[in-house]
Amino acid sequence: MPRPTVLVVGAGIAGASTAWHLARSGRVHVVVLEKEKSGDCHSTGRSAAILRTAVEDAETHDLAKKSLAFYQNPPRGFSETPLYSARGVILAADATADADFQTWVNHPETSVGGKAISPQEAQALVAPLADGVTSAYLFPDEGTLDVSAVHQAFLMGAQKSGAKIHYETALTGILSSDGVFRGAQSSHGFFPAEHLVVAAGGWAGTLLDEEGFGLPLVAKRRHLLVTEPSPQVDQNWPVVWIAGKECYFRPESGGLLISACDEAEVLPDQGSTVDFTVLDLLAQKVQRWIPDFSSLGAAHYWAGMRTFSPDGRFVLGPDKRLQGLHWAAALGGHGVTCAPAIGQKVAADILASCFDLEKPEPIKSHHEGQPVIETEN
Numbered sequence: 426m427p428r429p430t431v432l433v434v435g436a437g438i439a440g441a442s443t444a445w446h447l448a449r450s451g452r453v454h455v456v457v458l459e460k461e462k463s464g465d466c467h468s469t470g471r472s473a474a475i476l477r478t479a480v481e482d483a484e485t486h487d488l489a490k491k492s493l494a495f496y497q498n499p500p501r502g503f504s505e506t507p508l509y510s511a512r513g514v515i516l517a518a519d520a521t522a523d524a525d526f527q528t529w530v531n532h533p534e535t536s537v538g539g540k541a542i543s544p545q546e547a548q549a550l551v552a553p554l555a556d557g558v559t560s561a562y563l564f565p566d567e568g569t570l571d572v573s574a575v576h577q578a579f580l581m582g583a584q585k586s587g588a589k590i591h592y593e594t595a596l597t598g599i600l601s602s603d604g605v606f607r608g609a610q611s612s613h614g615f616f617p618a619e620h621l622v623v624a625a626g627g628w629a630g631t632l633l634d635e636e637g638f639g640l641p642l643v644a645k646r647r648h649l650l651v652t653e654p655s656p657q658v659d660q661n662w663p664v665v666w667i668a669g670k671e672c673y674f675r676p677e678s679g680g681l682l683i684s685a686c687d688e689a690e691v692l693p694d695q696g697s698t699v700d701f702t703v704l705d706l707l708a709q710k711v712q713r714w715i716p717d718f719s720s721l722g723a724a725h726y727w728a729g730m731r732t733f734s735p736d737g738r739f740v741l742g743p744d745k746r747l748q749g750l751h752w753a754a755a756l757g758g759h760g761v762t763c764a765p766a767i768g769q770k771v772a773a774d775i776l777a778s779c780f781d782l783e784k785p786e787p788i789k790s791h792h793e794g795q796p797v798i799e800t801e802n
């Protein structure tokens with residue numbers, strides 16, 4: 426039987442991981458189309474690189490735990506560079522967010538490996554943290570990822586296993602007949618294929634609108650600021666995340682990386698456009714939580730988009746509307762953490778549909794109680 430071809434649209438971390446898992450199976454041809462010169466121009470190259478597994482949704486948590494295991498023990502030869510630093514993550518809340526926070530951070534289905542610590546213990550770990558934390562949990566095995574190393578390892582590993590990556594090649598449409606995907610039109614011609622994986626980040630929702638296979642996804646822009654280097658910053662501090670969309674911060678390049686957890690709905694083409702008015706909000710959060718850092722200048726300030734389904738769950742797996750169409754999309758603020766397990770799940774679904782293999786567990790993806798996509802399994 427000739428090997429089927431799988432087209433992957435998008436060479437961000439979701440497409441890269443999916444391509445890697447598919448290519449190393451040796452059972453399919455893998456072709457990746459990326460509209461930019463490289464795969465790190467959008468969300469993947471703009472994240473805060475935090476690896477955190479305690480999240481509100483149990484299935485996302487499960488994917489994050491599986492991915493943590495991958496990062497801790499990657500396959501031999503995957504990367505020369507360590508993929509992550511277990512500097513620890515402190516999740517904390519103040520009185521306004523505490524009730525909600527407690528329901529998920531303390532729940533066995535959404536939070537494994539955390540240890541309750543007192544506000545004073547949190548301050549002992551990160552001295553400049555202001556008063557006002559009412560509860561805190563430390564996740565000592567979690568921390569920060571070297572996103573570039575992970576991303577490059579997936580792309581180079583996929584290529585070593587035979588995947589072809591076409592940069593500056595945009596998917597512009599798809600061809601289907603009799604309810605079956607047949608191939609894709611691109612800025613560089615037609616690619617016949619049996620399967621298509623949409624891993625197009627902020628563009629995933631509208632990419633196939635014209636063909637009737639759109640999804641109601643929303644891109645939200647968030648800003649990150651890295652301060653100038655300062656001897657006040659201990660580069661071994663854990664990540665601190667104040668729940669309730671308050672703020673988070675961690676050491677970076679001698680300074681502190683800080684987010685005010687701002688989010689504004691944007692069109693994907695504006696996902697990286699910096700809004701300087703967010704600096705006021707950032708200054709307020711710094712004043713509230715780490716006032717000692719209020720006078721530090723900025724070394725870098727940038728924006729990126731996080732893409733969400735209506736209920737915030739990932740959209741992963743086969744789409745029942747069109748045979749051969751698959752999704753690796755709507756990864757919100759957890760895409761770099763969960764990338765290894767996302768790619769594995771999407772690849773396993775494709776391989777199971779081509780060959781007589783066991784299908785992985787379906788992943789829930791709902792829109793107001795209705796499936797966003799009706800998965801086949």
Ligand SMILES: Cc1cc2nc3c(=O)[nH]c(=O)nc-3n(C[C@H](O)[C@H](O)[C@H](O)COP(=O)(O)OP(=O)(O)OC[C@H]3O[C@@H](n4cnc5c(N)ncnc54)[C@H](O)[C@@H]3O)c2cc1C
Nearest residue numbers: 435437438439460468469473475596626729759760761762
């Ligand atoms: C400010 C910020 C902080 C974040 N912090 C974290 C964090 O700490 N931890 C965490 O786990 N996650 C975090 N995230 C989320 C994470 O970055 C994303 O979930 C992840 O990068 C999504 O990867 P992706 O491959 O789906 O999207 P992308 O990286 O955007 O890749 C999609 C690719 O598809 C390409 N594309 C689109 N349309 C087409 C087309 N028609 N043809 C060809 N190619 C196309 C694009 O050019 C792009 O390269 C953060 C995100 C932001 C913005």
